[in-house]
Amino acid sequence: MTNSTHSLLDALGVHLPTAGDLTVRSPIDGGVLAQIPTASRGDMQAAIGRAHEAFKAWRVVPAPKRGELVRLFGEELRAHKAQLAQLVSIEAGKVTSEGLGEVQEMIDICEFAVGLSRQLHGLTIASERPGHRMMEQWLPLGVVGIISAFNFPVAVWAWNSALALVCGDACVWKPSEKTPLTALATQALFERALKAYRAAGHAAPDGLSELIIGRADVGEALVDDARVALVSATGSTRMGRAVGPRVAARFGRCLLELGGNNAIIVTPSADLELAVRGILFGAYGTAGQRCTTTRRVIAHESIHDALVERLDRARAQLPIGSPVEPGTLIGPLIDAQAFDAMQFALSAAREQGGQVSGGERALADRFPEAYYAVPALVRMPAQTEVVCHETFAPILYTLKYKTLDEAIALQNGVPQGLSSAIFTTDLREAEAFMSAAGSDCGIANVNIGTSGAEIGGAFGGEKETGGGRESGSDAWKAYMRRTTNTVNYSSELPLAQGVKFDI
Numbered sequence: 001m002t003n004s005t006h007s008l009l010d011a012l013g014v015h016l017p018t019a020g021d022l023t024v025r026s027p028i029d030g031g032v033l034a035q036i037p038t039a040s041r042g043d044m045q046a047a048i049g050r051a052h053e054a055f056k057a058w059r060v061v062p063a064p065k066r067g068e069l070v071r072l073f074g075e076e077l078r079a080h081k082a083q084l085a086q087l088v089s090i091e092a093g094k095v096t097s098e099g100l101g102e103v104q105e106m107i108d109i110c111e112f113a114v115g116l117s118r119q120l121h122g123l124t125i126a127s128e129r130p131g132h133r134m135m136e137q138w139l140p141l142g143v144v145g146i147i148s149a150f151n152f153p154v155a156v157w158a159w160n161s162a163l164a165l166v167c168g169d170a171c172v173w174k175p176s177e178k179t180p181l182t183a184l185a186t187q188a189l190f191e192r193a194l195k196a197y198r199a200a201g202h203a204a205p206d207g208l209s210e211l212i213i214g215r216a217d218v219g220e221a222l223v224d225d226a227r228v229a230l231v232s233a234t235g236s237t238r239m240g241r242a243v244g245p246r247v248a249a250r251f252g253r254c255l256l257e258l259g260g261n262n263a264i265i266v267t268p269s270a271d272l273e274l275a276v277r278g279i280l281f282g283a284y285g286t287a288g289q290r291c292t293t294t295r296r297v298i299a300h301e302s303i304h305d306a307l308v309e310r311l312d313r314a315r316a317q318l319p320i321g322s323p324v325e326p327g328t329l330i331g332p333l334i335d336a337q338a339f340d341a342m343q344f345a346l347s348a349a350r351e352q353g354g355q356v357s358g359g360e361r362a363l364a365d366r367f368p369e370a371y372y373a374v375p376a377l378v379r380m381p382a383q384t385e386v387v388c389h390e391t392f393a394p395i396l397y398t399l400k401y402k403t404l405d406e407a408i409a410l411q412n413g414v415p416q417g418l419s420s421a422i423f424t425t426d427l428r429e430a431e432a433f434m435s436a437a438g439s440d441c442g443i444a445n446v447n448i449g450t451s452g453a454e455i456g457g458a459f460g461g462e463k464e465t466g467g468g469r470e471s472g473s474d475a476w477k478a479y480m481r482r483t484t485n486t487v488n489y490s491s492e493l494p495l496a497q498g499v500k501f502d503i
């Protein structure tokens with residue numbers, strides 16, 4: 001580990017063990033950052049036990065008081081934003097501005113959650129019976145298990161935990177094995193917030209937010225434990241296919257945030273300048289490793305060639321380099337496996353009639369142990385099998401269309417349903433795209449790209465994306481249980497539906 005990473009971890013309050021079976025590498029140069037021990041199934045079960053006890057105490061703390069803890073955590077994040085962001089760059093390979101953006105997303109959700117802590121409201125419902133009142137309440141749910149992926153190593157956890165904590169739940173976090181250091185740093189910041197909360201005279205139980213670093217068996221222990229009321233899992237569709245049925249088998253709740261295969265439709269009336277910028281960030285930002293990454297462009301035949309040529313020229317000039325160096329826009333892929341998957345997809349695309357530009361390995365001389373790739377653009381003759389598959393890499397497939405109906409059918413013609421966008425200045429096209437017969441995704445944008453959603457909206461998608469919604473809007477309801485209460489304040493006992501049962 002370099003001295004700078006060491007001092008960064010120190011500043012964030014992380015004291016690493018000196019040995020362990022998990023080797024943590026930086027995708028920047030492939031160098032070893034740390035060796036840390038992994039937990040066992042038993043450790044996970046013990047953590048769930050602590051969280052379950054914590055839940056019992058936390059659920060009766062008034063929600064605005066719970067919000068105060070999340071407010072303090074947001075303050076820690078503000079104070080350590082630059083350091084945590086730098087660690088995100090080192091461990092996940094994000095360019096500086098995106099690392100900062102990730103921590104900003106955590107701060108934003110904390111603020112949203114603090115406001116929400118005074119708004120966890122239910123309805124009052126008209127009763128058909130005289131002297132009766134009906135209402136619904138939202139009550140704390142239980143332990144929330146959070147399984148997060150390497151590409152948003154800390155923000156996605158924050159979306160879940162900030163809401164879960166104000167909702168009165170306790171959390172158990174299993175981060176990606178590729179990014180345990182950012183998880184440890186986040187946990188250390190949370191513990192500082194907890195200390196400040198207690199120092200201000202508030203009571204908070206131990207075990208409110210447990211972090212367990214481990215392999216798949218530890219994730220399975222989380223998924224299978226009946227004390228975990230909600231499993232919120234972010235990752236591949238393959239992972240979701242394994243998690244979903246196991247949680248369902250024990251009647252637990254699942255919030256799945258899985259793969260995307262996001263498209264941008266570009267119509268003849270589009271502002272092409274805007275479209276080019278939106279597509280470049282969507283397709284190649286984060287080196288194509290967002291679930292919201294733009295993977296397909298569906299362009300009208302009248303503008304297709306001009307648009308694709310512009311994209312291809314701009315693509316070839318995107319600065320690839322170490323994510324912590326100024327000016328870099330394209331950082332590394334997470335590891336060799338990701339690079340291999342990219343090459344595999346590109347050769348499949350060639351076999352399926354695609355014309356590939358870019359995609360080669362970059363900077364191999366400077367970083368022989370790391371995997372940088374030239375962003376790829378593939379002109380496809382049709383939406384073939386490889387295009388229907390999510391490859392977590394900077395590959396953009398381009399397709400042509402004649403009618404908007406055809407474009408929407410192509411856009412919807414993949415198994416995933418996370419994000420989508422249209423670039424158009426035609427009101428009819430924009431509205432049709434967002435309508436019931438339009439995009440089938442959880443996110444449908446107009447004149448912006450597919451990625452980079454704000455936390456205020458509900459985030460998630462349909463079909464193989466898993467159907468869950470996280471973050472803003474009323475996504476908080478997934479972290480609570482609803483009770484319907486009917487209160488009789490009369491001295492009669494009328495039955496609903498006019499039923500008589502006179503004794």
Ligand code: UN1
Pocket residue numbers: 105151152156234289290291292450451452453454
């Ligand atoms: C993810 O890639 O798992 O909309 C989440 C975005 C980010 C979140 C992406 N706010 O691209």
